[in-house]
Amino acid sequence: MKSLMFESYGNSSVLKIVEENIPIPAKNEVLLKVKAAGINPLDWKIRNGDLKIMTGNKFPKYLGCEFSGIVEKQGNDITDNIVGKRIFGYMPNTMAPGAMREYICVPRSNVAVIPNSVSFEEAAGVIITCTAAHQAITELAQAKAGQSILINGCSGGLGLFALQIAKNLQLKITGTASGDGIAIAKEFGCPTVIDYKKTDVLVSNEKYDIILELSGRMPFSQAKKIMQDKSVFINPSPDLGSIIFSIFHNLFSGKKIKLLMTKYSQEKLNLLIDLMNKNLKIKVNKIYPFSEVIKAYQETEIKSPIGKNIIKFD
Ligand SMILES: NC(=O)c1ccc[n+]([C@@H]2O[C@H](COP(=O)([O-])OP(=O)(O)OC[C@H]3O[C@@H](n4cnc5c(N)ncnc54)[C@H](OP(=O)(O)O)[C@@H]3O)[C@@H](O)[C@H]2O)c1
Missing domain, CATH: 3.40.50.720 (NAD(P)-binding Rossmann-like Domain)
Structure with missing residues (x-):
């Protein structure tokens, strides 16, 4: 699978798309095929090293805090059957994230089912x-x-x-x-x-x-x-x-x-679902294919989107 990573702090030129193995979910985790991921200013603050005090000097590092996708597998400790469901969620550690890749494993508690009326791209742009x-x-x-x-x-x-x-x-x-x-x-x-x-x-x-x-x-x-x-x-x-x-x-x-140091949780995902069901408007500014993720960061850093810029996966 393809994954976005970097091996030293710096501007967008440090970003690389590399091949990695598809991860295996732990007992409490789901494996999902990522369909979309949101771009946030936090991503380039991490990449620039602005938050080094929290992110440390261990590399490689990965980007992307919020995502949507389809569950492919689930760990044995998960009691509800969620395979095949359209879900959205957040990475467990926003300082060491990694949603900008084709497959991810995350705890069941970090994801929730997307309302039918909401697209993958919209769902990936609402969380953070x-x-x-x-x-x-x-x-x-x-x-x-x-x-x-x-x-x-x-x-x-x-x-x-x-x-x-x-x-x-x-x-x-x-x-x-x-x-x-x-x-x-x-x-x-x-x-x-x-x-x-x-x-x-x-x-x-x-x-x-x-x-x-x-x-x-x-x-x-x-x-x-x-x-x-x-x-x-x-x-x-x-x-x-x-x-x-x-x-x-x-x-x-x-x-x-x-x-503001936002806390993300299952309750907060439920709140978002409630807001989406009450017609919360989610403005997607531009959708980039994952192959153009580096260009997407370059453009978003230069000009704030009106709403959110989103990466779409095949
Ligand atoms: N602590 C947390 O938990 C948390 C969570 C999410 C976000 N954040 C932070 O919140 C901040 C905003 O995030 P965001 O996603 O909304 O960023 P964003 O999409 O880049 O929005 C920034 C906004 O600031 C406007 N702006 C630029 N220069 C301005 C100026 N001189 N006067 C007034 N407005 C100006 C931009 O308008 P133009 O379109 O005109 O440039 C844009 O609408 C970021 O610093 C982000 O890291 C923190």
């Missing part, structure tokens, strides 16, 4: 970012109807799900986007979209209860100008410095910094 959006808004911000939220970078993988979750909670939403992302953000429930290439959202009289910062370009030191006295700033890409800073900062300020 929709779960993250849900955790950010409901658990970290504990958002309540009527509160105001700024979603900075609302047309990307996480942003389009955040818009729908915020709308369901009846939040007063403002989003930032650019180009074609502006119209899509409106279509996904954002009544006020600021074109960040024309207007600086920081130069505004508006003050928000919640800021969900998805662009990687608005640090808390800037965002605090447009926060209420008691409000929440969500950082989805915490590093050691921001972890230490937030602990001390939060002791003395009403403007809280919350760090």
